[in-house]
Amino acid sequence: MATTGDGGTASEDEVRGLWGTDPRIYAQMRPDAASLAHLRSLQEAxxxxxxxxxxTPARLHLTLIHFGRVRDVHAVLQAALPGLEEEVFTAALGEYLQATRAVLPERSFTLDPVxxxxxxxGGRVLVVEYRPVPELLAVHAALYAVLERFLHRCGxxxxxxxTAGDPNFRHAARLRPHISLARGWNGAAPALPSLEPVTLEPMPVLYR
Structure with a gap:
């Protein structure tokens, strides 16, 4: 897993390098140590x-907005916009990364469980849902505005x-805060005991 580093401007070399590694790009927040221990106890139950x-502990996170894999996004856009040039997409991606970094939260948030x-x-991903606070909704709105500018830039x-027709972006417009505990769940969601508030810490944009 790699991050975008210190939050500075996305260089041309950095953006072009993403074509080779083709990572999944998204913005997220991670639970602090106490919240991570609580989430692990829920998994054990x-x-x-x-x-x-x-x-895994490293993958217990709350996604703020999901961009997806570089090549997948490019392929979908090129199918919808046959005239889209790679240089335009690459430039728009660099602007997207830079603008996303600029609006990421700088402080922690505590969310109550729902x-x-x-x-x-099939409901195969078991999650804990949380009630968003206004400040977090504002962060998401800013991140979605950055995504909208990227898509406009591409044409x-x-x-x-x-976005409604693309599985990658279908849910991007609405923040439904949750943390995934497990995959491959079968059946109704369990009523886990003693769900506690979670404190989330800011992170840089992730390439995974």
Whole structure:
């Protein structure tokens, strides 16, 4: 896993390097030590079932906005916009990374739990949902505005229609705060005991 570093301007070499590594790009916050220990205790309380895969401690996080893999995003945009030049996409990606860094939160947030839920097809991703605070919603709105500018820069005219039809960006417009505990869950979401508030710390943009 690599991060974008110190939060400075995305260099041309850095952006072009993403074509080779093709990482998944997203902005997230991570639980502090006490919250991480609590989340791990929730994982330990889950009944063990065939195919259940617990998230590792390094992957327990709350996603603020998901961009996706560079090549996947480029392919989807090129299919929708056959005239899109690689140089335009690369420049827009550099601007996106720089602007995203500029609006990432600089302080921690504490969120109250709502409950457990199953996300994804068949509810196979078991998550704990949290109630957003206004400041976090404002951060997400700023991040989504950056994504909208990126798509406009690439030539997308109807942002709502484009994102609604693309699995990568379909849920980007709405922040539904959650932390994934496990994948491969089968059945109704369990009522885990003693869900506690989670304190989230800021992180740089991630390349994973």
């Amino acid at each position: 889950l009944p063990r079932r065939p195919g259940l895969r617990l998230a 409950g457990t839920a199953g996300f994804g097809p 997308v005219q109807d942002i709502d229609a484009f």
